[in-house]
Amino acid sequence: MGDTSLRLVWVYPDLLSTYGDQGNALVVERRAQQRGLEVQRIDIRSDQPVPTSGDIYLIGGGEDRPQRLAAERLRRDGGLNRAVDNGAIVFSVCAGYQIIGHEFINDLGKREPGLGLLDVTSGRGEAERCVGDVLADIDDRLGLPQLTGFENHQGVTHVGPNARPFARVRLGKGNGTGDGTEGAWQDTVFGTYMHGPVLARNPLIADLLIKLALDVNALPPVDDRWYEALRGERIAAAVQPA
Numbered sequence: 001m002g003d004t005s006l007r008l009v010w011v012y013p014d015l016l017s018t019y020g021d022q023g024n025a026l027v028v029e030r031r032a033q034q035r036g037l038e039v040q041r042i043d044i045r046s047d048q049p050v051p052t053s054g055d056i057y058l059i060g061g062g063e064d065r066p067q068r069l070a071a072e073r074l075r076r077d078g079g080l081n082r083a084v085d086n087g088a089i090v091f092s093v094c095a096g097y098q099i100i101g102h103e104f105i106n107d108l109g110k111r112e113p114g115l116g117l118l119d120v121t122s123g124r125g126e127a128e129r130c131v132g133d134v135l136a137d138i139d140d141r142l143g144l145p146q147l148t149g150f151e152n153h154q155g156v157t158h159v160g161p162n163a164r165p166f167a168r169v170r171l172g173k174g175n176g177t178g179d180g181t182e183g184a185w186q187d188t189v190f191g192t193y194m195h196g197p198v199l200a201r202n203p204l205i206a207d208l209l210i211k212l213a214l215d216v217n218a219l220p221p222v223d224d225r226w227y228e229a230l231r232g233e234r235i236a237a238a239v240q241p242a
């Protein structure tokens, strides 16, 4: 890509956008613009082809039926897989996270194939849903501060050998497998169960995505006071629920 523009693709807002996950697109867009980048944001509805030339693809969470429809359409379309083959970055949340793995259990109780972009496999937790605030330590290799988010899912996700857990939970369930892992990542593909929207609570993750897209190690600093205030508030509320 050129060094002054960023193509940001928000995948299937009509099917996958629970709990304000669209905020993730707003945060990436804003933080890129604050660095002087020209951002082309492309919202792709589920009846449109997924462009293959994006730099960053964001996918949100969704209820079980829209999740199945989204998986069917993304498989048929093939654009997201081609984009990743071209080196694109993917950041996916909850249902989106399950969809980009090998498989998940759909709303009909059947195994539904995913896109195989991330070495994870999701099943259905037998116990109650994983709901609540989460605090977690992000994989050291990513150099990011504590993860804060909100989870609400029935699915449980096992991380395979080609991916690494995105974080380890201090509070909450994360992948729900009981091993303390939360989310997964592999090269330029990331998945997390965190809503919030997660990039509003953790703007340095948005910066990481931008750095990967630009292939740079650092970005000019921006005023993070509002983000810090929000982070502090959510972390305090998680530690000491009202």
Ligand code: GLN
Binding pocket: 018, 060, 061, 062, 063, 064, 067, 093, 094, 095, 096, 152, 153, 154, 155, 156
């Ligand atoms: N339907 C999925 C589950 O319950 C994902 C839910 C979500 O995206 N919030 O596991």
